[in-house]
Amino acid sequence: MQANSSSGTAQVHINLAERSYPIVIGASLLGQPATYRDLPAASTALIVSNSTVAPLYAAQLQAALQSHYKTVLLVTLPDGEAHKDWPTLQLIFDALLKNGCDRKTVLFALGGGVVGDMTGFAAASYMRGVPFVQVPTTLLAQVDSSVGGKTAINHPLGKNMIGAFYQPQQVVCDLDVLKTLPARELSAGLAEVIKYGPIADMAFLDWIETNLNALLAREPAALAHAIRRSCEIKASVVGQDERESGLRAILNFGHTFGHAIEAGLGYGAWLHGEGVGCGMVMAAHLSQRLGLVDAAFVQRLSTLIQRAGLPVVGARLSPTDNAGRYLELMRVDKKAEAGEIRFVVIDGPGRAAVRSAPDALVREVIDSCCD
Ligand code: NAD
Numbered sequence: 001m002q003a004n005s006s007s008g009t010a011q012v013h014i015n016l017a018e019r020s021y022p023i024v025i026g027a028s029l030l031g032q033p034a035t036y037r038d039l040p041a042a043s044t045a046l047i048v049s050n051s052t053v054a055p056l057y058a059a060q061l062q063a064a065l066q067s068h069y070k071t072v073l074l075v076t077l078p079d080g081e082a083h084k085d086w087p088t089l090q091l092i093f094d095a096l097l098k099n100g101c102d103r104k105t106v107l108f109a110l111g112g113g114v115v116g117d118m119t120g121f122a123a124a125s126y127m128r129g130v131p132f133v134q135v136p137t138t139l140l141a142q143v144d145s146s147v148g149g150k151t152a153i154n155h156p157l158g159k160n161m162i163g164a165f166y167q168p169q170q171v172v173c174d175l176d177v178l179k180t181l182p183a184r185e186l187s188a189g190l191a192e193v194i195k196y197g198p199i200a201d202m203a204f205l206d207w208i209e210t211n212l213n214a215l216l217a218r219e220p221a222a223l224a225h226a227i228r229r230s231c232e233i234k235a236s237v238v239g240q241d242e243r244e245s246g247l248r249a250i251l252n253f254g255h256t257f258g259h260a261i262e263a264g265l266g267y268g269a270w271l272h273g274e275g276v277g278c279g280m281v282m283a284a285h286l287s288q289r290l291g292l293v294d295a296a297f298v299q300r301l302s303t304l305i306q307r308a309g310l311p312v313v314g315a316r317l318s319p320t321d322n323a324g325r326y327l328e329l330m331r332v333d334k335k336a337e338a339g340e341i342r343f344v345v346i347d348g349p350g351r352a353a354v355r356s357a358p359d360a361l362v363r364e365v366i367d368s369c370c371d
């Protein structure tokens with residue numbers, strides 16, 4: 001990690017041989033032509049954004065990119081997790097083909113994780129791969145989804161089930177864009193920030209506990225530190241296991257339960273970060289029942305998640321067999337093997353592992369964590 005004190009920007013590097021790239025973190029980056037000066041040369045850039053973010057930031061980005069590209073196009077997608085699907089993805093391909101975009105065209109994902117995941121998938125598949133840049137505009141996207149090259153759309157039967165590993169050329173985390181983020185979305189992003197503590201860095205968890213009010217108040221120095229440390233941890237994990245053959249799964253702490261809630265309630269009812277926040281509480285309870293952590297650890301995590309404005313009580317997904325519905329949904333999780341659900345558990349403070357657990361035990365956890 002390098003910090004440039006004169007400009008106040010910091011860089012975290014993702015080391016993946018020829019697929020390496022920088023994550024740039026700082027204020028007023030998005031609208032500066034210099035931010036994009038090291039990208040591959042091309043005649044055309046296509047900004048992919050959505051109906052909420054484009055009116056706020058597309059003009060600034062478009063103006064900055066005009067210094068580097070002859071043509072800067074914009075495609076505006078409908079907003080929301082419910083649109084992370086084939087018909088919406090097709091709108092990106094429509095824009096690329098209708099405008100005669102060649103295989104050097106650079107895509108810019110301007111938005112949260114939904115726009116980032118879809119733009120990345122479009123970049124991975126258009127003409128079998130064109131370069132793309134992540135310009136994440138939510139806290140969640142700045143600390144997690146824009147980094148590491150996971151791209152996907154949802155299927156009605158499972159979240160992020162159709163996609164590709166495809167790394168961006170650069171990630172640009174502009175702190176200023178977080179000023180317009182709704183409070184509920186800020187909290188959702190904090191779920192992914194908190195995640196890095198129990199799985200990798202208890203000192204960072206201590207720091208989050210101490211600085212949570214500053215983060216909720218959007219103090220730039222606190223946000224910059226949280227984003228930088230989160231990206232450092234993610235960069236280290238992804239650098240060791242790009243395609244999730246093992247270690248990378250720990251980044252899914254809370255996600256198995258959380259994805260079940262998102263899919264079970266219908267995408268968009270709970271935000272992804274809300275599912276992850278509550279899912280971490282459920283996964284911590286499972287870790288305790290497996291004898292890996294004590295009750296005080298579970299309480300500590302739950303208190304922090306609640307303070308961050310996130311749900312800590314699981315959603316009811318079925319009036320008759322709630323735990324059975326969770327189990328059914330969790331069996332389509334990408335970590336499941338031969339129908340056996342595998343959970344990210346906390347194996348001791350600051351350390352995560354992937355484990356299976358007897359259905360009866362998981363049922364007990366779900367019953368104790370839901371209303
Ligand atoms: P999102 O993309 O839906 O954005 C949240 C909301 O905030 C949207 O309504 C968006 O339009 C709005 N918004 C975005 N930036 C804004 C800004 N600066 N000001 C005002 N409004 C703004 O949700 P998200 O939480 O960013 O991302 C969630 C998605 O990310 C999920 O689909 C999840 O699966 C995915 N994800 C992917 C990875 C990965 O590794 N690829 C990791 C975590 C999450």
Ligand code: GLY
Nearest residue numbers: 148150248251252
């Ligand atoms: N968000 C989990 C991962 O990138 O692997």
